[in-house]
Each structure stands twice: as C-alpha cells, then as structure tokens.
Amino acid sequence: MSTLPLRPGLAGETPYGAPELDVPARLNVNENPYPPSQAVIDDIAEAVRAAAARLNRYPDREFPALREALADYLAVESGVRLPWQQLWAANGSNEVMLHILQAFGGPGRVCLSFTPTYSMYPEYARDTLTEYVALERRQDFTLDVEAVRAAIATHHPAVILLASPNNPTGTALGPEELHAVLDAARGCGPTGHDGAPTDAVVVVDEAYGEFRRPGVPSALELLAGHPHLAVSRTMSKAFGMAGLRLGYLAASRQLIDALRVVRLPYHLSAVSQAAALAALAHRDELMSQVARLRDERDATVAWLREQGHTAVESDANFVLFGPFEDRQAIFESLLERGVLVRVVGPDGYLRVCMGTPSQMEAFRCALTAVTRP
Template structure:
C-alpha cells in the first residue's frame, strides 16, 4: 500500500496555487489580481491598535457570531451596492474560499451535484472534490457570454443542489445580467442554491448592477464577496456572503468552532472604518483596465470585456512561451483560461508600462493565433 494512506482520488494531485515568486525574481507581479496599492499609515496604525486592543484577551475565544463585524459588513453593502441587508443575512469566514467550501459542505455532499460553466474559477471543482460533491461543468459561448439555453439543459439534466457562478467571471472578467441570475434561481428552485461569486464586484463598470439587488426576490440566492481585492486586504483573509438568514443558519452547522479569530475580526473592522480610503484607488484601477483593453486590441489581440481588475487576452500559438518571456523581463502574469489565452492583473501605471513594454518584446504578429 502506498504511503501516506491518502484518499485515492487525491493521489498525484498538485495543490492549488498560482506561482508565488519573490520580488527579486519578479519585480512586477500581476498574476493574482491583488490591489497594488497598500494601506496608508493611518490604516496600518488603526489595524495595529485594534489588534493590540484584543491581544490582552486572546486567552478567551472570540465572538463566534462576529456580531459587530456582521453589522459593519451589512452597512458596507448598503453603502457600496445600495442594498439593505440585515446582519442576520451576512456570514463571514477566512476568505471567500472558506465561505465557498462551507456552502458546499452544507448544500453539497455525496449524492449531490454542483454545477458551473467554463471557463470559470479553477477552485470550484476542488471545493466539490473536498466536500465529496459531484462536479459538472457546462460551457459558455465562444465570446464568454453566458449561454442560458445551455444552463437550462444542464440544470434540467443534473438537478444541481449548488450552482457556482462568478460575476465578474474569473478568468474572463465578464459580468452576469440580472435576467440570467433570476432565471437560474427559478430553474434551480428550492432544491438548491445559486451562488454568485462577486469577488471583483467593486471593479464593475458603471451601470453593471450587483446580484445583491435580487436577494429579496430569490431565497435560494447567495452573493459572496471578499475584502482581498478592492479592499487591498488579501493578507487578512476575510470573505463573506449575503443570503437568506436560513442559509446563514445552515452554515453554522458546518463551520469549525470559533472559525474567525479575534485578530481577523479586529483587522476587518478597522479596514471597514477606512473603506473610503481603501477603495479610493478603485476608479483609477478601472481606468487603467479600460486603457489596457484598448491597447491590447490595438495590437490585434482578442480581449474579453472586463468588469474586474484583470484582463484576459489572447490568442497565442504558444502562450507558455509568451508567459516565460514576460517573466524573463521581470513581469509575472497568469497562464489560465482557455488554451491560447493569458490573464494580467491591473497594477499601477508604472507596472502597466512595464507589462506593455515586456509584451511588445515578447510577441511578434505571427505569434498571435489566427
């Protein structure tokens, strides 16, 4: 027998993770969709003071209901999306990854099915695998827009208990219209939940609505968010969702005891107090994104319309070679999505200038796939 006695379906599987290189190896890091602008000294000081305030009581377990944080997150969602949610409709965990895993633990499992539509976030099948949930993937249109007829077919055939859809989609950046979300909620019905993953929602273009607006109409709708991206808080690991109170109650059953530490709660509350400052660069990043899309198209490349802080572009005859050439020049981006495509996060003006220069040197017109 092979050692260790691992579950058979996990043998030979590589752990998830984008390349994580030092700044010496890659001075320009544009591969994991981080906000390139770190917190100000005022935010740092508030986080430090907030953590110091709870440090003296770390011998006690934290508030397992994270009551103050749920209220602050509900207030933020009203501020950002104009949608009022009760704190009882808010749930949080250590990054939206843990939120998603808890959803699969609660609503997936043996004999149940989770569905998504490719290209989509590469962690979804791993959440399903880890929760012993069958995973089925449908397809999007060639231009990455959502194929509602395909969705109707997949839902009718597989009767999923969980539907997982990012909006804006990762890795394409495309957002879902309300019509699609509402129709999916009706198709799935009370036999499942529809999870709209809005990790990049703050970067959406003007006029693109949030799925939060549909919560009053669909009790099986779940909208997840994160503080890792627009809030520039990737290192703190705080994700959350808004849904019917009954869904939040269900997640209490599968959560680990006291899963949100007092330090995490204090850090997130401090960041929310500085929301205007931390989100202050979002408009600038949107502008950089739109300028990047235009520049890539001028070079004859295909580019997916993006409502996120990243851009998917292609198509290359050998994307691995282009990626390596960029890395050789100190620019790290991501090989992801359909064959022939690459994804670049939006950085500072200086980082984007470095990316453009590196890409010009990395590609010739004949390398772009017909």
C-alpha cells in the same frame, strides 16, 4: 516507508497555487497593487493590540459587530441594506464557498458550474465529496440559457456556482442570465430529507464585484425575492486586504443558519475580526483606489486591441488577452523581463491583473518586445 490510507480521489492531486515569484511587476493573482496607507496600518495595529489583551478567551462565534460593519459597507457600495444576520464571513471567500458545499453538497449531490471559470470550484466539490459538473460557456463567455435550464433539469444540482465578474474572463452576468438561472433552480434541486423537492442554491461569486462598470448591477439586488440565492464577496481585491483573508457572503437567514452548522468552532480569530473592523472603518479611502484601477483596466483593454490582440471586455481588475500560438513562450519571455502574468483560461490566452502605472508600463513594454514581428 508506510502506506497512508489516502482518500480515493486525492491520489496524484497537487495543492492549488499560482507562482509566487519576486519580480518587479507581479500581475498574476489579481491583487490590489496599492498597500494600505499609514493611517490604515496604524488603526489595524491598534485594533490587533487591543485584541491581543484578550487572546486567553475564545473570540465571539457569531461576530455580530463585524457582520454589522459588512452590512453597512454593502449598503453604501451596492445600495442594498441587509440585517447583520444575513451576512456571513470566514477566512477568505474560499472558506465561505467550502461552507456552502459542506452544508448543501456531499455524496450523491451535484455542484454545477460553467467553464472557463475559477479553478478552485472543482476543488471545493472534490473536498466535500460532491460531484462536479461543468458546462462550457459560449464563445463570448456568456451563458447559453437554454443549455443551463436543461442541465439544471437533468442534474438537479444542490449548488450552482456562478462567478460574476467571471474569473478568468472578467465578464459579468447579465440580468436576464441570472434571472433565468434563479427561476430554473426553483424546485430543481436534489430531493430533500423529507422526500420533497428543493431549490438549488445559486451562488454568485462577486469577488471582483466592486470593479464592475457603471450600470452593471450586483446580484445583491435580487436577494429579497430569492431565498436560494447567495452572493459572495471578499476584502482581498478592492479593499487591498488579500493578506487579511476575510471573505463574506450575503443570503437569506435560512441559508446563513445552515452555514453556521458546518463552520468550525471559533473559525474567525479575534485578530482577524479586529483587523477587518479596523479596515472597514477606512472604506472610503480604500475604495477610492477602485476607480483608478477601473480606468487602468479600460485603458489596458484599449491598448491591447490597438496592438492587434483580442482583449475581453472586463468588469474585474484583470484582462484576458491573446490568442497566442504558444502562450507559454510568451509567459516565459515576459517573466524574463520582470513581468509575471497568469497562464489560465482558454487555450492561447493569458491574464494580466492591474498594477501600478509603472508596473503597467513595464507590462506594455515587455509585451511589445516579445510580440514584435
């Protein structure tokens, strides 16, 4: 057997992934539980059929039609109107994040984040040979602003990754926290190629942004005054299009142009572009599910607290709850009853994402059964 020249840092690593099990209530990967309607399916199928007639040609590298449609959607969802040149898209927000680290990270540079948070962030850094530095959040999962300022001044990060709402806690950044990070990042990035100071790129990952409660602002509102800010979104969650793999990002044209340099040629297939455009044409129908899932989330938080559990207030489509002396045993007992949740986050806690009413009833019955004295 030959010995392969595996890159240092990858020895012993395993691929990312959550359990994919066929159970009645699969509530572990924060998917939208509602499949697309027949009208959405038909329009996507027709769009893909039309694209198939041109598959002998490469797709449009710049995909302006899709970027324009995404800009139209954000204008409705958040009230922020952007030109299409300030939007970028890729195969899931994972690839968007990888583009950011490819463009601004690399050897000798630092990516700063705050735990507990999305478990893929250190992998983006690892894959781009960027040093990953993580600070702990406070007990209530907010940021210690003074500690953040000190860390930025010490490490001069190229990229700062902030999930809001945060995964796995569901907590959203407060305006004062985000303003503090953006201000501290000014002039505190790594030294540029010309020897001059740079601004650290602040990425606010709003994968669950559509689920935020009324009155919780989007970071999109701050783009105009902060060219070093980037706001990431996805069609996987609120849109119920996880299988489409379409993530996108809003930022200054200067930042977007940097991502265009590192993307692979024709990285978004013609089929992906066509399917995403067809789905976006049904944005009102697809987004109508969000209010239903918000209500389910709030009811789940209230129910968990009534049962004596700690449930973290959430602006996402999931709830972090616990603590349990042996969370693995609780997880396995729920699974035996056909309910799959996620073992993630602080010790003792589990995360459940919102499902259909029948799936959530199954979750409540199963949790009651396995935690009953």
